[in-house]
Amino acid sequence: MSITPHLIASFLMLLVLLPLINADAGSPPACRVIWIFKLTCAEPVEALKAQVKAWSTMSCKDSQEECMYELVKDSATYLQIKHTSPSTHSTSELIFEFNPPSAPNFCRVKATSTTKSSNSTSNNYCLTYNLMAGSGLTKAQGVREICNENMCPAKKTATCAKDGWMWTY
Template sequence: MTVRSLLSFALFLQFVFPASSAVDPSKCIAIWTFRLPCSELVSDLMNQLKAWSTKKCRDGPEKCMYKIMNESPEELEVKHTSPQSGKITEINFFFGPTAAKSFCKIKAISTTRSKDGTNPNDYCLLYNLIDASGLTQAEGYKEICNKEKCPSMSSAHCDKDEDF
């Protein structure tokens, strides 16, 4: 095997078998599945991100200051800056059809770099976007997330007026 092949295989394994976030409490991984094509879901999520790109949180705390950094049909790179604490969270959404084209899987990974050592509520940053975009009501919606992959999930109080 060539060095290039080994590196490609290592990158593939890292994507397929990401490190557990229990080791890294600043990371949250959530997966949602739907009985709809990805193109419909991506459009709804993009519209919500654009609606929450403003600097004023009209819909509640932390529901603003999202910025789309990079977009493609398979991935969205987003940055969120907390208006309350200034914490920056990097969010990656990966879109992929399942074996059937009429189904879609969204995998979200958020990582927050906190200078003060506190853990953010990354789960709410992800969930609130999915919920506000209407995707929790979409056909076939199912969430796959647990406290091992998303430590902040166990203490999450999404949609409440509190600092995350």
């Protein structure tokens, strides 16, 4: 796999800017994650849409959160997804934005998960990560995740979808 100097420079710039990205103190719990794929953006869009459809059922099987996802809006560069917790009925909004960088055959995906309720037990990092993992995108060629505690405070306590559904709060 060959990584272009432009991609490396973009990655380094993101690392410099990441500590500056933080949620407002008065806003609901939120999480921001960036994934970079060595794929065209159409592939992650379709994979995530298929995963949301697979997990749109109203009843969970073996996990607490592998259900009750709903595709609200979609386009070639944007997905808005609603998740309702089966245990607390709190809702979270997940936004995925897909932007191809200047390098061909790459895609940058910016995911934001915001919980709409204070009684939520959902980990905002896990809601986005589990969709990525469930769709197989975390194992895609050339995938890179960019996330730190400032972007996603929930990541520090997250244990999700590595080998099944494990939640730590």
